[in-house]
Amino acid sequence: xxxxxxxxxxxxxxxxxxxxxxxxxxxxxxxxxxxxxxxxxxxxxxxxxxxxxxxxxxxxxxxxxxxxxxxxxxxxxxxxxxxxxxxxxxxxxxxxxxxxxxxxxxxxxxxxxxxxxxxxxxxxxxxxxxxxxxxxxxxxxxxxxxxxxxxxxxxxxxxxxxxxxxxxxxxxxxxxxxxxxxxxxxxxxxxxxxxxxxxxxxxxxxxxxxxxxxxxxxxxxxxxxxxxxxxxxxxxxxxxxxxxxxxxxxxxxxxxxxxxxxxxxxx
Amino acid sequence: xxxxxxxxxxxxxxxxxxxxxxxxxxxxxxxxxxxxxxxxxxxxxxxxxxxxxxxxxxxxxxxxxxxxxxxxxxxxxxxxxxxxxxxxxxxxxxxxxxxxxxxxxxxxxxxxxxxxxxxxxxxxxxxxxxxxxxxxxxxxxxxxxxxxxxxxxxxxxxxxxxxxxxxxxxxxxxxxxxxxxxxxxxxxxxxxxxxxxxxxxxxxxxxxxxxxxxxxxxxxxxxxxxxxxxxxxxxxxxxxxxxxxxxxxxxxxxxxxxxxxxxxxxxxxxxxxxxxxxxxxxxxxxxxxxxxxxxxxxxxxxxxxxxxxxxxxxxxxxxxx
Numbered sequence: 001x002x003x004x005x006x007x008x009x010x011x012x013x014x015x016x017x018x019x020x021x022x023x024x025x026x027x028x029x030x031x032x033x034x035x036x037x038x039x040x041x042x043x044x045x046x047x048x049x050x051x052x053x054x055x056x057x058x059x060x061x062x063x064x065x066x067x068x069x070x071x072x073x074x075x076x077x078x079x080x081x082x083x084x085x086x087x088x089x090x091x092x093x094x095x096x097x098x099x100x101x102x103x104x105x106x107x108x109x110x111x112x113x114x115x116x117x118x119x120x121x122x123x124x125x126x127x128x129x130x131x132x133x134x135x136x137x138x139x140x141x142x143x144x145x146x147x148x149x150x151x152x153x154x155x156x157x158x159x160x161x162x163x164x165x166x167x168x169x170x171x172x173x174x175x176x177x178x179x180x181x182x183x184x185x186x187x188x189x190x191x192x193x194x195x196x197x198x199x200x201x202x203x204x205x206x207x208x209x210x211x212x213x214x215x216x217x218x219x220x221x222x223x224x225x226x227x228x229x230x231x232x233x234x235x236x237x238x239x240x241x242x243x244x245x246x247x248x249x250x251x252x253x254x255x256x257x258x259x260x261x262x263x264x265x266x267x
Numbered sequence: 268x269x270x271x272x273x274x275x276x277x278x279x280x281x282x283x284x285x286x287x288x289x290x291x292x293x294x295x296x297x298x299x300x301x302x303x304x305x306x307x308x309x310x311x312x313x314x315x316x317x318x319x320x321x322x323x324x325x326x327x328x329x330x331x332x333x334x335x336x337x338x339x340x341x342x343x344x345x346x347x348x349x350x351x352x353x354x355x356x357x358x359x360x361x362x363x364x365x366x367x368x369x370x371x372x373x374x375x376x377x378x379x380x381x382x383x384x385x386x387x388x389x390x391x392x393x394x395x396x397x398x399x400x401x402x403x404x405x406x407x408x409x410x411x412x413x414x415x416x417x418x419x420x421x422x423x424x425x426x427x428x429x430x431x432x433x434x435x436x437x438x439x440x441x442x443x444x445x446x447x448x449x450x451x452x453x454x455x456x457x458x459x460x461x462x463x464x465x466x467x468x469x470x471x472x473x474x475x476x477x478x479x480x481x482x483x484x485x486x487x488x489x490x491x492x493x494x495x496x497x498x499x500x501x502x503x504x505x506x507x508x509x510x511x512x513x514x515x516x517x518x519x520x521x522x523x524x525x526x527x528x529x530x531x532x533x534x535x536x537x538x539x540x541x542x543x544x545x546x547x548x549x550x551x552x553x554x555x556x557x558x559x560x561x562x563x564x565x566x567x568x569x570x571x572x573x574x575x576x577x578x579x580x581x582x583x584x585x586x587x588x
Contacts, residue, residue: 006367010353010360017355017394114351118410121315121347122368123340260318264278 003124007132011106015140021105025098025141029148032094036087037155040080058226066229070167080160084152084168088176089220089230091145091152095185096212098141103192104205106133111266112201120259130193130257134250137189138182145181175235183242188212190249197256197266268293268418268449269314273323276309283309285473286323293417296440296450298464300457300562305471307453308348311420314451315345327418341369344411345420350403354396358387358406361395362413369414381409385439401432408439419443422453437463461558469565476565483561489514490530491554494523494537497547506544510537524554 015021060078064071070078110116119129156165191208199205222228256262269291276284284306291297299307312318313325316336325332327339352361359378366374382388385405395403404424411419424440425433433456440463444450454460460467461480469475476483496503499518507516507523512533515526527533530553541548 001367003368006364010356010364013360014353014355113354114347114349115353116351117312117317117347118345118351118365118407119368120317121340121343121345122365123337123370124368263312263317 003122003128004132004135007124007129008136011102011133011136012140014106015102015136018105021101024101025094025144028097029094029144032087032090033148033152033155035090036083036152037159040083040160044076044079059223059229062226062229066231067167073163074161077161077163080164081167084156084160084164085173086220086223087152088149088168088173089216089223091149091177092181092184092216093213094145094148095138095141095181096188096209096216098144099137099185099189100192100206100209100212101202102137102140103133103189104196104199104202106137107193107196108199108202108205111196116262120262126257126259126262127254130254134186134189134193137192138185141185141188142182145177145185149177172230172232172235175232175239176230179239180235180242183239183246184212184216186246187242187249190246190253193253194249194256197262268295269297269325269327269451271314271323271325274310274313274320274325275322276306276313276318277321282472284313284470287470287474288323289468289474289477291449291451292465293449294444294447295465296444296452296463298460298467299451299453299470300455300460300467301470301475302566307470308422310470311345311422311451311453315343315420316340341414342416343418343420344414344416346404346407346411346422346424348422348426350407352395352403352406352410355394357392357394358382358398359391361406362410365410366413371414377413377415381412385409401428401435404428404432404436405439408436412443417448419448419450420453421450423455424452425454425456425459433459457558457562467558469562471566471569475569480558480561483565484556487561487564488554488556489526490528491524491526492530492534492537493550493552493554494525494541494548495550496521496523496541497549499523500546502544503541503546506540507537510540512536 059082060070060075063078063081070081110119120126153165153169156168188209191211192205195205195208196202219228219230223230269289271287271289274284274287275282287306287310289297299310301307309318313320313332314327316327316332316339319333328342330338330342332339353364356364359382362378362381363374366377371377379388382391385408387402387405387409390398390402395406398406408424411421421440425436428436437459440450440452444463452460452464464480466477466479467483468477476486478486499521504516504518504523507513507525510533512527512529513525514528517524525537527537534551538548538551
């Protein structure tokens with residue numbers, strides 16, 4: 001069996017038994033999944049004019065400019081589309097938090113338990129070890145994002161007015177989930193590896209996540225305020241930038257992930 | 268099986284190991300002794316191809332450290348200072364991971380073999396986090412052996428264990444020697460080193476002494492016998508001093524401490540001479556110096572030498588084979 005697969009198996013066997021870590025990944029996903037439904041149901045009930053306020057109107061204008069067929073659509077439908085599109089951005093936090101949590105727990109945990117030395121004494125190459133750990137972090141985080149998105153689509157289909165789904169599950173939405181999602185997961189785990197080389201406990205290492213969460217939150221707020229609408233061009237540009245950043249952080253991570261460096265310089 | 272020549276490791280300008288030359292024979296248990304920070308763990312890491320030497324060379328089974336590291340790692344099993352086990356995984360899972368990483372052909376059989384051998388089979392599916400320190404240490408030994416290495420590097424394998432578990436681990440190490448494995452044993456437990464090791468190296472960044480415990484004892488303290496008499500008279504003392512092979516005599520109450528060069532040959536002559544002058548002998552024993560005394564003497568001498576303004580003799584560190 002390939003050493004990468006052995007590490008992958010080991011990491012997942014460990015992850016399955018780490019309930020706290022699993023919960024810290026699943027709870028945000030459930031919140032991001034249910035929150036938009038709560039909003040589209042509760043806001044019109046609590047404040048009947050809430051879904052028609054200035055921001056929503058601005059958003060409707062933007063949406064109408066980008067997609068002319070939405071100009072003639074019922075404002076309630078626009079409100080639904082607006083909220084559901086917004087939360088696709090929030091779904092990007094799932095791979096960021098998930099990959100970062102697994103990567104930092106995996107590496108800092110090995111440092112704390114002193115399991116790295118016997119592991120590095122085996123014939124495994126450090127690149128294989130890094131690949132195994134990276135896949136073990138990126139795959140579940142990405143998979144969780146996709147599963148959450150799948151449930152999101154099913155719930156939208158079941159609970160939202162007809163026509164919403166087609167305007168939410170569009171090329172921009174799909175690119176965010178299936179292209180940007182894995183790219184931010186890789187960026188997150190790469191940063192996790194770099195920070196883990198210095199951090200003494202996983203929580204300290206996870207603070208780096210703020211660096212990644214902030215741009216997503218900024219986009220979310222800008223869209224929410226109606227200043228900006230994420231288009232396919234922006235998504236592709238973002239993907240190119242993320243790809244470049246992924247290559248850079250993975251190269252730095254691979255340079256740090258050397259036997260001698262790990263044993264003698266990682267604190 | 269293991270050869271080092273002028274092996275040196277420097278971290279950020281600080282010398283961890285300097286000019287270590289030694290040869291460990293196949294099937295031997297070789298003890299590496301030294302105070303904390305003496306370079307024992309650094310030496311083990313270099314021999315396990317975990318870190319590369321700054322200068323000098325090390326050959327393990329003919330493979331050169333720094334050039335044929337993957338081959339060395341297949342040949343070597345290591346028990347690190349702390350067991351380093353995956354706490355949430357079971358004993359069996361822990362061993363299976365390593366068996367697979369070492370490319371063992373029949374993983375299930377090898378894992379079962381060592382779990383049974385080290386009496387962990389009944390707890391094979393329990394998480395390691397629930398194991399006692401002794402059980403963890405046994406599992407770490409099983410992990411080091413799962414790929415049947417010819418060379419074992421054991422860094423403090425009985426550290427922190429109770430006397431009963433220490434004996435279990437020590438007996439197991441002795442069994443491994445019987446199987447023909449070459450073992451490098453780093454330990455602070457000098458009694459353990461005395462019982463197990465064929466030869467020892469005292470290290471304090473540089474090698475201080477390398478030999479069998481018996482040879483070191485002879486070199487440092489000579490050979491002395493203690494004769495306990497009913498009474499010590501001047502006539503007895505004069506008679507002993509008159510023997511040409513006696514190197515030194517000291518009286519301690521009713522005991523004579525006599526330094527000899529070859530007690531096996533000279534003791535019968537000495538006893539005959541004592542009886543001739545009317546000495547009543549109660550006991551005759553050879554003075555025993557523990558390995559601890561040898562070790563402390565060596566370290567003290569090294570500290571004394573290294574504190575001198577210039578120490579040209581330090582350049583001639585032992586490199587015995």
